[in-house]
Amino acid sequence: MADTDMIEPLLLNLEQRDRLSDDEREMLRMAITRERRVAAQEDIVTEGDRPLTSSLLLDGFAARYNITGDGQRQLTSLHVAGEFIDLHAFLVKTMDHGIIALSPCRIAMADHSALKTITESAPHLARLLWLDTLVQAAISRQWIVAMGRRSRAAHLAQIICELYMRLQIVNRVEGGSFHFPLSQTQMADIMGLSTVHMNRVIQELRAAGFVTWSRERITILDWGRLQRFAEFDPAYLNIRSEPR
Amino acid sequence: MADTDMIEPLLLNLEQRDRLSDDEREMLRMAITRERRVAAQEDIVTEGDRPLTSSLLLDGFAARYNITGDGQRQLTSLHVAGEFIDLHAFLVKTMDHGIIALSPCRIAMADHSALKTITESAPHLARLLWLDTLVQAAISRQWIVAMGRRSRAAHLAQIICELYMRLQIVNRVEGGSFHFPLSQTQMADIMGLSTVHMNRVIQELRAAGFVTWSRERITILDWGRLQRFAEFDPAYLNIRSEPR
DNA sequence: CGATGCTTTGAACTATTTCAACCTTAGTGG
DNA sequence: CCACTAAGGTTGAAATAGTTCAAAGCATCG
Numbered sequence: 001m002a003d004t005d006m007i008e009p010l011l012l013n014l015e016q017r018d019r020l021s022d023d024e025r026e027m028l029r030m031a032i033t034r035e036r037r038v039a040a041q042e043d044i045v046t047e048g049d050r051p052l053t054s055s056l057l058l059d060g061f062a063a064r065y066n067i068t069g070d071g072q073r074q075l076t077s078l079h080v081a082g083e084f085i086d087l088h089a090f091l092v093k094t095m096d097h098g099i100i101a102l103s104p105c106r107i108a109m110a111d112h113s114a115l116k117t118i119t120e121s122a123p124h125l126a127r128l129l130w131l132d133t134l135v136q137a138a139i140s141r142q143w144i145v146a147m148g149r150r151s152r153a154a155h156l157a158q159i160i161c162e163l164y165m166r167l168q169i170v171n172r173v174e175g176g177s178f179h180f181p182l183s184q185t186q187m188a189d190i191m192g193l194s195t196v197h198m199n200r201v202i203q204e205l206r207a208a209g210f211v212t213w214s215r216e217r218i219t220i221l222d223w224g225r226l227q228r229f230a231e232f233d234p235a236y237l238n239i240r241s242e243p244r
Numbered sequence: 245m246a247d248t249d250m251i252e253p254l255l256l257n258l259e260q261r262d263r264l265s266d267d268e269r270e271m272l273r274m275a276i277t278r279e280r281r282v283a284a285q286e287d288i289v290t291e292g293d294r295p296l297t298s299s300l301l302l303d304g305f306a307a308r309y310n311i312t313g314d315g316q317r318q319l320t321s322l323h324v325a326g327e328f329i330d331l332h333a334f335l336v337k338t339m340d341h342g343i344i345a346l347s348p349c350r351i352a353m354a355d356h357s358a359l360k361t362i363t364e365s366a367p368h369l370a371r372l373l374w375l376d377t378l379v380q381a382a383i384s385r386q387w388i389v390a391m392g393r394r395s396r397a398a399h400l401a402q403i404i405c406e407l408y409m410r411l412q413i414v415n416r417v418e419g420g421s422f423h424f425p426l427s428q429t430q431m432a433d434i435m436g437l438s439t440v441h442m443n444r445v446i447q448e449l450r451a452a453g454f455v456t457w458s459r460e461r462i463t464i465l466d467w468g469r470l471q472r473f474a475e476f477d478p479a480y481l482n483i484r485s486e487p488r
Numbered sequence: 489c490g491a492t493g494c495t496t497t498g499a500a501c502t503a504t505t506t507c508a509a510c511c512t513t514a515g516t517g518g
Numbered sequence: 519c520c521a522c523t524a525a526g527g528t529t530g531a532a533a534t535a536g537t538t539c540a541a542a543g544c545a546t547c548g
Contacts, residue, residue, distance in 0.1 A: 066389045069475045074392040076385040088382075091375045091488050096382055096480040119367045127363055130374045131335045137381040138332075138340055140388060141320040145310045147391045148318040148436020152536085183494060192392020194537050199496060215545090231313045236340040244335050396503085427526060438505050443528060459513090 006108055007032050009082030009170045010056055014128050016169055017135075018244045024125045031114035032056060038101040040181075045086055045099040053109040055085045060105030061182065064097045065189070075190045076143075077136060078102075080163070082170040087133055090115045103181045127244050138236040147192060150231075152201045155191055157210060157230035160218060165234055177212075177219035250352055251276050253326030253414045254300055258372050260413055261379075262488045268369045275358035276300060282345040284425075289330055289343040297353040299329045304349030305426065308341045309433070319434045320387075321380060322346075324407070326414040331377055334359045347425045371488050382480040391436060394475070396445045397452075399435055401474035404455060404462060409478055421456075421463035 007028050014020060035058070038044050044055055044062055062085050063075040076097060079085050085099050090112045119126040139162070146155035163180070167173050182190075188198035205211050210226045212219040220226055251272050258264060279302070282288050288306060289295055306329050307319040320341060323329050329343050334356045363370040383406070390399035407424070411417050426434075432442035449455050454470045456463040464470055 064385065066385070066393075068389070068393050072393045074389045076388045088378045091371055092378050092382065092482055093486060093488070094479060094482075096477075097385065116371075119363075119371055123363045123367070123370070126367070126370070127335055127360075130377070133374070133381065134332045134336050134377060137377065137384060138336070140381060140384040141308065141310070141341065144320045144384060144387055144391065144436075145312070145318045147388065149312050149316045184496095185494080192388075195494095196496085196538075197536055200536090203496085233340075235338060238336055238338075242337060244337070428528095429526080439526095440506075440528085441504055444504095447528085 006035065006058065007056075009058060010084075012170050013082035014132070016239050016241065017131055018124075018128055018241055020125070020128075024122060027118055027122050027125060031110045031118060032108045033111070034109045036107045036109065038105045038107060040101055040103050040105075042101050043098055044101055044105065044107065045089070045095055047095050047098045049089075049095045050093055051086065051089050051095065051112075053111050054087045054090050054115065055099070056108045056110060057081055057083050057085055058106040058108055061102040061180075062099055062105050062107075063102055063186075063190070064099050066097050073189045074192055075186075077140065078159075078163070078190060080166050080170065081172060083136075083166075084110075084129075084132055087115075087129060102186055124244075131238070131244055135236075135238050138238070142236055152191065152193065152197070153204045153208075154230050156187075156201050156205060157226055158232050159190065160205075160211060160220065161223075161227055161230050161232040162234075162237070163218075164220060165237060165239065169239065175219075176221070176223065177217055179216055180213075180218045181216040250279065250302065251300075253302060254328075256414050257326035258376070260483050260485065261375055262368075262372055262485055264369070264372075268366060271362055271366050271369060275362060276352045276354045278353045280351045280353060282349045282351060284345055284347050284349075286345050287342055288345055288349065288351065289333070289339055291339055291342045293333075293339045294337055295330065295333050295339065295356075297355050298331045298334055298359065299343070300352045300354060301325055301327050301329055302350040302352055305346040305424075306343055306349055306351075307346050307430075307434070308343050310341050317433045318436055319430075321384065322403075322407070322434060324410050324414065325416060327380075327410075328354075328373075328376055331359075331373060346430055368488075375482070375488055379480075379482050382482070386480055396435065396437065396441070397448045398474050400431075400445050400449060401454060401470055402476045403434065404449075404464065405471055405474050405476035406478075406481070407462075408464060408467075409481060409483065413483065419463075420465070420467065421461055423460060424457075424462045425460040 010028065011025065045051055057079050059081050062079045064077045065073050065075045067073050089095060146158055164173060164178060167178050172178060184198050185195045188195045191198060202213060209221055210229065211221060255269065288299055301323050303325050306323045308321045309317055309319045311317050333339060390402055408417060408422060411422050416422060428442050429439045432439045435442060446457060453465055454473065455465060
């Protein structure tokens with residue numbers, strides 16, 4: 001059974017969307033066990049695996065990725081503390097992508113058998129877990145919009161806005177800044193760009209005075225202006241407590 | 245209550261993933277009501293709506309879309325018969341995107357109250373509905389990979405491969421071909437390209453002898469070659485019946 | 489101090505957009 | 519049955535965006 005603080009970031013996350021009962025908190029504590037640490041650049045889950053547990057990120061940055069035939073990598077999601085990385089594996093069974101730790105990660109595990117029990121005996125909690133996967137899907141859709149129809153600078157701006165809000169939920173921001181240890185090569189794999197171009201896009205945001213970004217720290221200099229530039233509307237993140 | 249044939253495409257879809265009991269089929273029949281027809285180019289749901297029902301597509305092609313500040317449109321998913329288009333609205337509540345009928349559509353409605361009942365009293369069926377949203381999320385991720393790291397021709401090839409398989413599930417293919425009434429402008433909004441370039445990419449696939457595409461019909465000339473070119477691995481579609 | 493792993497730069501090349509025109513197809517009304 | 523029209527498809531050429539390659543600059547760590 002999990003320490004109280006082990007599920008704390010998850011609680012912060014879920015309680016943004018709806019109220020949890022004591023019983024529900026207790027069920028989560030029962031379901032989530034065994035802490036695990038993964039070094040930066042190591043796989044947390046490998047494509048083709050059929051895991052029997054799902055991973056809850058407690059600290060660090062992790063991402064899903066696919067490798068194309070010519071060896072290029074594309075990240076398809078980016079995760080911060082309090083988020084399930086592969087909750088979907090509970091129902092999807094076989095991993096169609098890998099998951100990598102982009103920085104040193106602390107991870108808790110949830111047995112699929114325990115998740116199944118939640119769906120059978122705690123339907124409201126199950127709906128909130130379902131919602132977690134739906135919010136991730138909404139994030140993917142915004143990612144598609146940005147890749148397809150925004151400038152690269154606007155895409156990067158929206159990633160920064162979104163990350164800021166997701167980190168804020170779990171108290172990982174300090175003023176207008178947050179710790180962000182990804183290299184520009186990793187960022188390029190997020191945005192589907194070459195490293196060179198990624199670098200130039202970052203410089204655009206710097207030159208425009210939107211952000212400061214050095215030594216693994218991003219500082220937002222003017223939230224309003226950055227948000228307008230990114231056309232960032234946080235509605236899709238569903239940060240709003242209501243009965244679900 | 246729904247006609248038997250009203251939920252048939254949905255049953256075909258769900259039964260690809262796991263077995264359904266008679267009771268579960270009956271619950272779906274109870275949940276799914278009121279048929280509705282929507283003309284091509286009309287909105288099925290509008291951004292900002294808080295619908296009380298979710299839409300199941302019975303016939304036609306529909307898509308989610310977002311409009312950017314400068315008026316450009318990006319589609320973020322494409323749906324065929326047997327798929328829920330906005331099942332997520334049941335938990336997400338507020339639509340963060342619109343849904344448009346790309347061709348004349350026949351749609352059935354599922355009350356959110358009935359879906360809630362399913363989560364409370366039919367957990368296995370609820371998991372299969374959850375799975376439906378997870379498969380859609382997997383499709384979005386592949387879309388991101390294709391936009392970020394594949395050639396436009398390979399992206400288009402993979403869209404065609406995927407559509408073929410999804411249509412096959414609900415018996416909407418004839419030999420190697422299927423009816424596909426989207427204009428090249430609509431396709432451009434799927435791939436995030438200009439209409440001109442979209443046209444050139446289609447011509448590439450034609451010239452390479454992969455497909456024939458005219459008069460609203462796509463014919464795959466050599467499935468194996470197309471699949472290899474697209475690097476299409478259907479694993480992410482989860483077309484495999486197993487206990488969930 | 490000297491590696492090592494990012495980050496930054498320049499320049500040539502390729503992919504994609506834009507604009508403006510023209511072509512083709514499938515109706516529609518006479 | 520034909521002429522007309524509207525919508526969608528196709529083309530060329532110039533402009534912009536993004537990649538590639540190769541090198542140089544900058545931090546961090548032992």
